[in-house]
Amino acid sequence: MGLFAAGMSALSVLQHRAFETGRFDVGNLTQAVWSTAHGRFLEVTDLQGRQISRLGAHFDPIVAVLAPAWRLWPHPSLLLVTQAVAVAFGAVPVFLLARKHLESEWAGLAFAVVYLLYPPTQWLVLDDFHPVALATPLLLAAVWFLDEERVVPFAACAALASLTKEQVGLAVAALGLWYALAHGRRLAGAAIALAGTVVAGVAVVVVVPHYAPGGGSPFAGRYAEIGGSPAGVVSTLVTDPLRVLGAATSRHDLAYLADLVLPLAGLAVLAPALALTALPEIALNVLSSTRTQTSIHFHYTAAAIPGLVAASVLGAARLRRRLPRLAPAVPAGAAAVTLLAGVVLGPLPLWRDVPFGSRLGTRDHVVTAHDRVAAEALRRVPPDAVVSATNTLGAHLSARRRIYSFPVVRDATWIAVDTTRPSYLDDAVAPARFRLALRQLLSDPGWRVVFSRDGVLLLRRR
Numbered sequence: 001m002g003l004f005a006a007g008m009s010a011l012s013v014l015q016h017r018a019f020e021t022g023r024f025d026v027g028n029l030t031q032a033v034w035s036t037a038h039g040r041f042l043e044v045t046d047l048q049g050r051q052i053s054r055l056g057a058h059f060d061p062i063v064a065v066l067a068p069a070w071r072l073w074p075h076p077s078l079l080l081v082t083q084a085v086a087v088a089f090g091a092v093p094v095f096l097l098a099r100k101h102l103e104s105e106w107a108g109l110a111f112a113v114v115y116l117l118y119p120p121t122q123w124l125v126l127d128d129f130h131p132v133a134l135a136t137p138l139l140l141a142a143v144w145f146l147d148e149e150r151v152v153p154f155a156a157c158a159a160l161a162s163l164t165k166e167q168v169g170l171a172v173a174a175l176g177l178w179y180a181l182a183h184g185r186r187l188a189g190a191a192i193a194l195a196g197t198v199v200a201g202v203a204v205v206v207v208v209p210h211y212a213p214g215g216g217s218p219f220a221g222r223y224a225e226i227g228g229s230p231a232g233v234v235s236t237l238v239t240d241p242l243r244v245l246g247a248a249t250s251r252h253d254l255a256y257l258a259d260l261v262l263p264l265a266g267l268a269v270l271a272p273a274l275a276l277t278a279l280p281e282i283a284l285n286v287l288s289s290t291r292t293q294t295s296i297h298f299h300y301t302a303a304a305i306p307g308l309v310a311a312s313v314l315g316a317a318r319l320r321r322r323l324p325r326l327a328p329a330v331p332a333g334a335a336a337v338t339l340l341a342g343v344v345l346g347p348l349p350l351w352r353d354v355p356f357g358s359r360l361g362t363r364d365h366v367v368t369a370h371d372r373v374a375a376e377a378l379r380r381v382p383p384d385a386v387v388s389a390t391n392t393l394g395a396h397l398s399a400r401r402r403i404y405s406f407p408v409v410r411d412a413t414w415i416a417v418d419t420t421r422p423s424y425l426d427d428a429v430a431p432a433r434f435r436l437a438l439r440q441l442l443s444d445p446g447w448r449v450v451f452s453r454d455g456v457l458l459l460r461r462r
Helices: 001-015 022-038 063-073 077-089 091-102 104-116 119-126 131-147 153-164 168-183 186-211 221-228 230-239 241-250 251-264 272-287 303-320 330-347 348-351 369-376 431-443
Strands: 043-045 050-052 387-389 404-406 413-418 447-453 455-462
Touching: 001 077, 001 091, 001 119, 022 043, 022 063, 022 404, 043 104, 050 369, 063 077, 063 091, 063 131, 077 119, 077 131, 091 104, 091 131, 091 303, 091 330, 104 119, 104 330, 119 131, 119 186, 119 251, 131 153, 131 168, 131 303, 153 168, 153 455, 168 186, 168 221, 168 272, 186 230, 221 230, 221 241, 230 241, 241 272, 251 272, 251 303, 330 348, 330 455, 369 413, 369 447, 369 455, 431 447, 431 455
Parallel strands: 387 404, 387 413
Antiparallel strands: 043 050, 413 455, 447 455
16 A cells, blocks of 8 residues: 555656646646635636636535645645545455455455556546545445444445545445345445435536536536436436447447456456446446546546455455365456556556556656756746646646636736647647637737747746
């Protein structure tokens, strides 16, 4: 755990220094924490330049707990390190669960290592900062407490997990169904399922639309093909189930499922009741038209990892009972399979030099000469100025009241642009609009270029 927390914290912070993070999402969550620490609860600047509540995008009020720590460490690295350390602690309930069901501390150790080596776990930590990553250790702790019949600490962990993102309540509801089926606690399980569903429903239908400008979820468009709104999806499921099935079974979706299950040696399928607690998160991902949701390289696996890892432990226990001769080899074999999967699919830099090793993201931590130029430019921006910035630069400028996503300018007095790094909602998405806005800006006598080097531009309003 210590090695994972230290190593992943270092990689995350280096990625930030290498400008591999963005205003979406390190920047806007930094702004939410900064605003809360300065008396404006979860206030952020949206893509249109409006001051809104973070709750208008996602129901993740748990991020506010970082506001006191911000006073001690006022830097985006606080968020990145917190995420790495929190996810590392998920190894504790995995160890306890495996030690109990496999009757061996060595088996517990092996599955704790499986969790930490699991490629989706590592990608989760290195994908910027997202509060939902905190749901992973909390849901794993919830599984352990529920398996131990300790409902009160389970409820505490489940409640905290539900504050990390709007759909996590559905994972809690699924745990209630597992509790009812596997432990025979039908009444308690039904109560948990109902509570989780209500929390998720209130978050999706009431809280987010209430704070979102114009009402409704800003992410409803991802499900437009199957109905858009929650009610529309349910209606499509009833009237045209084949359309929903088709949206969930594309080749890309099946590859995504393989990337989730195979690195765990397929053990999760041997404990289907617990593995199905990952279904709400997986279903939301495979039904979405956004391709990043069906990739293990992003944070969309956060609420699926606990159910799959815990189910692997119970699957190994079931295999041990059926094939007792294989009992000593199962935990070590699972760890070996996960290690090999990490080599092929993981983000660690050392795999780059291993045969068949993954190269994706393995150089994101390298701070280049261009990165040092960008850092030098940003040091000139006053901390209280209103700024407009491209996405990668905006991640470093978001600890302030207002920050706009270039080419939105409004009342900004400083503009920071990196013309070499097209990213979210600037040159990568609308290059013609970006280039036109930049040309107009450079010809506007109301602005003065105060820094221009290696494609990094810093302008100040005259």
